[in-house]
Amino acid sequence: MVVARFPDFAALSDAERRHELARCVARTADLGRKLRAVVHVCEVPPRRDGPLADWPYAAKDMFGNGVTAPTWGCAESPVGILPRAAVLQRLDDAGACRMATTEMTELAYEPSGHNAARGRPVNPWNKEMATGGSSSGTAVLVASGCCVVALGSDTGGSVRIPAHCCGVSALKPTWGAIPVEGAMPLAPNLDTVGIIARAASDIGKVWSVVADKPGAAADIRTAAVLTNAFAASDDDIARVCRDGVPAIGDLGISLVNRAGMPDEADRQALLVMQAEAARTHRARLEDPRIESTLRKRLAKGFSIDDAALAASLDARTALREEFLQQTLGGCDIALLPVMPIGTPAVTEVDPALPTFKARTLYAMSRFTRFANYIGLPVLAVPVGFDTRGLPVGLQIVGRPDSEAALIEVGSALQARHDWHGRIPSEIVPDIEAERGIGW
Numbered sequence: 001m002v003v004a005r006f007p008d009f010a011a012l013s014d015a016e017r018r019h020e021l022a023r024c025v026a027r028t029a030d031l032g033r034k035l036r037a038v039v040h041v042c043e044v045p046p047r048r049d050g051p052l053a054d055w056p057y058a059a060k061d062m063f064g065n066g067v068t069a070p071t072w073g074c075a076e077s078p079v080g081i082l083p084r085a086a087v088l089q090r091l092d093d094a095g096a097c098r099m100a101t102t103e104m105t106e107l108a109y110e111p112s113g114h115n116a117a118r119g120r121p122v123n124p125w126n127k128e129m130a131t132g133g134s135s136s137g138t139a140v141l142v143a144s145g146c147c148v149v150a151l152g153s154d155t156g157g158s159v160r161i162p163a164h165c166c167g168v169s170a171l172k173p174t175w176g177a178i179p180v181e182g183a184m185p186l187a188p189n190l191d192t193v194g195i196i197a198r199a200a201s202d203i204g205k206v207w208s209v210v211a212d213k214p215g216a217a218a219d220i221r222t223a224a225v226l227t228n229a230f231a232a233s234d235d236d237i238a239r240v241c242r243d244g245v246p247a248i249g250d251l252g253i254s255l256v257n258r259a260g261m262p263d264e265a266d267r268q269a270l271l272v273m274q275a276e277a278a279r280t281h282r283a284r285l286e287d288p289r290i291e292s293t294l295r296k297r298l299a300k301g302f303s304i305d306d307a308a309l310a311a312s313l314d315a316r317t318a319l320r321e322e323f324l325q326q327t328l329g330g331c332d333i334a335l336l337p338v339m340p341i342g343t344p345a346v347t348e349v350d351p352a353l354p355t356f357k358a359r360t361l362y363a364m365s366r367f368t369r370f371a372n373y374i375g376l377p378v379l380a381v382p383v384g385f386d387t388r389g390l391p392v393g394l395q396i397v398g399r400p401d402s403e404a405a406l407i408e409v410g411s412a413l414q415a416r417h418d419w420h421g422r423i424p425s426e427i428v429p430d431i432e433a434e435r436g437i438g439w
Contacts, residue, residue: 005421009055009148010202017054018047021097023434024056028099028146031430035144037121037137039101040068050095051209058141058150060134061101062108062184063088072184073106073134075117076289085182087151087193087210094209099147103137106294107284108153108186109277110134111161111364112349116291120346123165124424125390129343132162132364135196139166142196144427149197149206155186156273157338157368159194160380160395164338167382167391169410169420171195171203172368174400175375177211187276189313190269190372198420200381200410207403217404222331223248223396224258229336229367232261240392241337244383248335248396251412258334260327262370265319268312269373275304275312293351320374324399333406338380338393339364371397379406382419389425 012020025044032038039061047054061070064082071077088098105115113120113136121140123129131140135152139162142150152159154172163170171194178193185191195210197203208214225245230238249255278301284290285299328334341363347355371378376397383394398406414420423431 005418006145006198006423008199010205014054021054021056024099024145024147027144027434028141031144031427032100032141032146034430035122035124035140036119037103037140039071039103039137041100042098044097044099048095050093052091052205053095055096055149055205056099056147057091057096058100058102058138058147059088059098060104060138060152062104062153063151064182065101068101070101070184071118073104073108073115073118074289078284078287078289083182086179088182090210091206100141102141102150105134105136106291107281108134108155108158108184109294109297111157111361112344113162114346114349116293116352122426123343124427125167127426128345129390130165130346130349132165132343134158135162135194138196139163139168142166142168142198143424145423145431149195149202152194152196153183154192154194154372155190156269156372157365159196160338160368160378160393161364163196163380164391164393165343167420167422167424168196168198169200169203169382170380171207171403171407172371172378173211173403174377175372177213177377177401177403179212185280187273187280189272189276192372199414200379200407201414204404204407204411207407211403213401215401215404217408218402220253220332220405220409222254222256224256224328224331224334226261226327226334226336227257228259228261229340233337233340234342236342236386237337237340237392240384240386241394244394245335247383247413247417248409250416251409253409256331258327258329258331262319262323262327262374265323265370265373266366268315268319269369271304271312272309272373273369274301275309276301278302316374320376323374323376328399332399333409334397336367336395336397338367338395340366342386342388342392343390367395376400377403377406379410381410381413384419391419
């Protein structure tokens with residue numbers, strides 16, 4: 001059932017924002033916990049002035065905060081209390097209010113949201129469906145109106161995949177554009193700090209204060225529609241995204257069909273991720289507190305020797321230029337689905353069940369990994385709903401350091417369409433009960 005939208009937080013008056021902040025505090029403690037998306041509910045600090053004054057935000061439980069020991073998605077924290085991450089400090093300095101730390105997949109190394117160690121968050125559109133990962137709880141809190149924006153990480157699609165599954169927007173920035181100091185590493189040559197929000201314009205507000213060099217928006221005039229990606233997608237996904245692409249054209253952007261997919265960049269992304277994850281978390285391979293399936297997955301990375309890893313990293317520049325010159329060509333952005341498949345059922349992504357499908361996990365990140373390897377920025381936005389009533393996301397891939405332009409395109413799109421703002425069907429009763437009215 002489609003219901004009214006959540007309010008546009010940026011458009012509220014100061015008094016209305018403070019009222020909405022209080023509502024988010026209560027909603028996080030109640031609905032956020034009901035959806036199993038919350039690790040810690042934070043004490044709201046005294047009001048501070050700044051460009052994000054009274055903005056409620058959450059952060060994936062992989063950032064040092066100086067107060068609690070992050071779990072990194074594990075049953076027990078593998079580290080102690082860590083110094084406050086640089087990106088959290090920037091948000092604090094801008095006046096934002098951290099509402100919660102959010103659940104994630106174990107060591108951020110799983111794309112569906114499944115977590116055998118801590119349990120999985122609940123998708124607010126349909127409790128039987130996966131949330132996407134690894135920034136699972138982060139996307140759930142944003143989608144359910146518990147916060148306006150949230151921080152996650154993206155090493156191979158970890159903010160874009162849950163954005164697709166939960167019907168929100170997400171930015172994976174250019175590699176190195178947001179400081180990662182104080183965040184849990186996974187594959188350092190792929191890791192980025194990502195931003196999730198319902199609206200791209202809200203992502204823009206956060207981007208302007210957390211990025212080292214936010215930059216100015218340049219004109220986007222042409223978009224390459226990656227036809228091979230649409231052809232490789234399930235019919236339902238291809239249909240929704242094809243219907244969404246003309247909405248980009250309605251913004252005055254010329255659409256150019258372009259064959260080709262960065263398959264070699266994707267292959268190299270997997271190699272780097274597996275090799276670096278194993279080396280980063282070497283000390284946890286024998287830790288019984290880490291789930292056994294994950295330890296086996298990490299250990300596979302040692303089958304990739306140092307020479308192969310070095311060769312893969314050396315190939316990045318050439319593969320980036322190949323994408324920019326051949327796939328993008330004269331275009332400013334590329335368009336393709338976030339995932340080639342619809343959001344899977346939780347029964348497909350739980351390795352303990354006979355219905356588990358390993359190929360589903362691979363498919364979930366098939367269209368996202370390449371951008372981490374070649375370091376390009378990507379904005380994921382919802383562009384409609386599949387035949388099951390679940391949201392579907394489209395990726396807008398830009399040239400290096402074009403985040404401001406991507407955000408401008410997403411904001412213009414969402415000024416015309418309300419796919420991003422609808423209240424998810426699974427939580428309609430909670431929102432109605434909270435407000436004491438029907439929609």
